[in-house]
Amino acid sequence: MAKELWKGNEAIAEAALRAGVEAYFGYPITPQTELLEYMAREIPKYPGRVFLQAESELAAVNMVYGAACAGVRVLSSSSSPGISLMTEGLSYIAGTEVPAVLVDIMRGGPGLGNIMPSQGDYFQMTKALGHGDFHPIVLAPSTVQEAVDLTYGAFELAETYRTVVVILADGAIGQMMEPVVMPPARPVMTEQERADWALRGAKDRERRILTSLHLSAEGLERMNQGLQNKLARIQQKELRWQETMTDDADLLLVAFGTAGRVCTSVVSAARRAGLKVGLLRPISLWPFPEQRLVELAERVQQILVVEMNAGQMVLDVKAAVAGRAPVHFYGRMGGVVPLPDEISAQIDKLVSEPAGGTGFKTGSNNGYGQPKAMPAANGVRA
Amino acid sequence: MTPIALADYDVVYRRPDALTDVQTHYCPGCTHGLIHRLIGEVIDELGIRENTICVAPVGCAVFAYNYFNVDGCEAPHGRAPAMATGIKRVIPDRVVFTYQGDGDLAAIGTNEIIHAAGRGEDLTVIFVNNANYGMTGGQMAPTTLAGQVTTSSPYGRDVDLVGMPMRVAELISTIPGASYVVRRSVHNVANINKTKAAIKTAFQVQMAGLGLSMVEVLSSCPTNWHMSADGALKWIEDAMIPVYPLGDYRVADAVEPLTKRRRPDRSQNGSLATIPEE
Known part of the structure; x- marks a missing residue:
């Protein structure tokens, strides 16, 4: 065809x-x-x-x-x-x-x-x-x-x-x-x-x-x-999702639809910069691919949810992750589509500061151990 | 005593095949059951039971699908004409009718009935007007008479505050897609017979593909009117009919032949039959 x-x-x-x-x-x-x-x-x-x-x-x-x-x-x-x-x-x-x-x-x-x-x-x-x-x-x-x-x-x-x-x-x-x-x-x-x-x-x-x-x-x-x-x-x-470079990811992006599409570009850019960023893109929003998120949350150091709203799916992410990793959120509202550079800047902030210490909405670390430190943006892993 | 063989009797009255053999939930003296029976007789006489789909409303007749022995469903409040449109459009060779009260059709469902009429949907609408919301316990409806006491107009309908009663048959009759719009009543035998004849015509209009047909039926609600059964029938005659005159509000030219070919014939189960005129 x-x-x-x-x-x-x-x-x-x-x-x-x-x-x-x-x-x-x-x-x-x-x-x-x-x-x-x-x-x-x-x-x-x-x-x-x-x-x-x-x-x-x-x-x-x-x-x-x-x-x-x-x-x-x-x-x-x-x-x-x-x-x-x-x-x-x-x-x-x-x-x-x-x-x-x-x-x-x-x-x-x-x-x-x-x-x-x-x-x-x-x-x-x-x-x-x-x-x-x-x-x-x-x-x-x-x-x-x-x-x-x-x-x-x-x-x-x-x-x-x-x-x-x-x-x-x-x-x-x-x-x-x-x-x-x-x-x-x-x-x-x-x-x-x-x-x-x-x-x-x-x-x-x-x-x-x-x-x-x-x-x-x-x-x-x-x-x-x-x-x-x-x-x-x-x-x-009926669970459906797509993963991009999650195997070795330290920071997991979670985004759906258009935001997920933008985040695919963000993953490529981050990888070029040497950052181990991966993406989970839920395709079925209900049912939500909760179990897969739990598995990934056990492995990654932090999670950044990106949405074109004030933070809706992030609640499902937090519920699934249940403190296994800190969950951060970045969103744009009113019809603004977040650009890859904006999201990359958020990632840079996250990896350069201890999780939970950034100025925007963060997930709490509910007693599941201290957040694992990410290498600084310029301190790329060998 | 020797039993008399059934064959020795003529059957003059029986439950129509189009009605199920169950007791209805309607209040004593309410004329919903009577109107159901008229529809059942008409469906039998037209031989369309196996081809008919009933769309029940929200209101007293919400369980109508339990009483008609045809395929049935139940629409959200007021949306029966839209739901019936969806059914009729995908299976146009079936007969689809809605059975709606005045809260359902004349208040929350005005949009749906007006546009179903506007499109000239081949649907039959039986609109039962008893001047109040019966199921919820007798609140004011758009059809409630001026000064009429209901639970939500406890001092009587104040027309300065909420306007005059809405005349639905007159309103729908202005829409070209509605080709047969009449108002009837079931307060006495003569009018019951006229109502049945109109219901039959309404179904025939649909079967001929002539557009929307609607029979508004003035119906009693003794419970919520706080009247006896016969007192309620008298109230229809004395109070309702002056506000809601009986008559044919729109009979499209194409429908005319369907209405002129009827005269009473008591030979079949005491019911009216359609006989071609010589």
Whole structure:
């Protein structure tokens, strides 16, 4: 397959079409609008597939809910403020346990914020995508190719677990153009392949009911226990991350998405400077690759989490590391993408001072022994 | 005593196949169950039970999916027309209907019903107006009458503060995509029969692909109105109908033929049947 130049938002849309998505419901919002526009242009070329622009994200997510109940592959996309509106429906989708795929091209917040790339939705996506006890599967690409691959696989993942799968990217991934190898187009599901819970009309069978309502406390607890068991299986089986030069790293960077991409450059620069810096880039943000982080924390001297927010994933990192190594944070907000030089400067500061002694947010050293000293920036190891 | 063979009887009344054999949770004297039955009869008569999907609301009818013997689901509060849109668009040859109360459709769900109508979705909406939020214990709804006492308008609905009751059928009838919009009532037998005829037309409008059809049904709520069952029916007639006049608010030209071909026929289970006119 030849590489072609694709814009992130359009590439995600095309990947969904090739994965056999049958319906798309959405609402315009920058910086994801090209995804909706691409669907508006392309879906009519596929007979039987549905594109519909909803009157709001509230309506869009409930159209997704309806189509998901009918057992079809369905997609929606939005950006941060729109996702906030969708959380009502997403909670119902999670409670009813029907599969759906959602793309969030994050922008700066809170409120109307701006349309610049941001990672401010980490908490919302991984911890609070609606009321009640649930987590969607959250996948964070750092390149357009990865966004394509994750989107292509997201539908099967959603169907396997009857859950919401979120592709969590930001305005940078959505707007940039990169060379991409597109996966082959799959046919849409046949009637025989439809799930045995799908609402298609009670012909020659008992009627089916899909609801998130369980009035008795015991009944709802049973339902929730089932949901939690499912989430535990997901936590075991669906962890995804990428490591760069972690084998001998003294300082571990942890960053996802666009920040992870920037940190890849930082690792190269640090290595050129003789600093043993490595990168753990979580791809699945929920489930979070906690265990791998624990293993790495045992080996490294300190950890620097870089995010395009005020420090959200860093809390998960600290929880996993649990004091095994000091955890520092560097973040930019409001749509500012941290530059490699800025992050390198933070690393320089960390390696030239004892951990915990820098002027910015640091992790505490919870009695797991004294932080190991890093060599000074100019005192490169032989 | 010799038992009389069943064959010796004519069946004049039975549970429609489209209703399940369970007791409903509705309060004594409430007309939700009656409206359910009318829908069940219509689904039977049209032979669409195996092809129909019900979208239940949030409100008193939240368990509607338990009572209709069809595939069913339950929408977030007010979102039934959006959820039904999602279903109908992906399986357009099925019959999809929503069953919504006045809190659900006329308050929190106004956006969804207006735009489903605006798009001319081929959906049937049964809109049950009982002038209050029943499920939560009788609060003021947009349809609550001026001066009507509810738990959230304990001194009576003050129209200076919260405005006049909202007339939904009239509102939706201004939208071209809604091709059949009528208001009926179930306070007496004649009106029950008219309601059933309208529900049947509404489903036929969908089956003919003519756009959104909505039947607003004035319905009683004796519990929250603090009235007897028959007192509540009388209140519909005396207090509600003057504010919510019964009638056909929009019958698109294409729908006209569907409404003119009906006259009472008591030969089938005491129900109305559609008979082509000579």
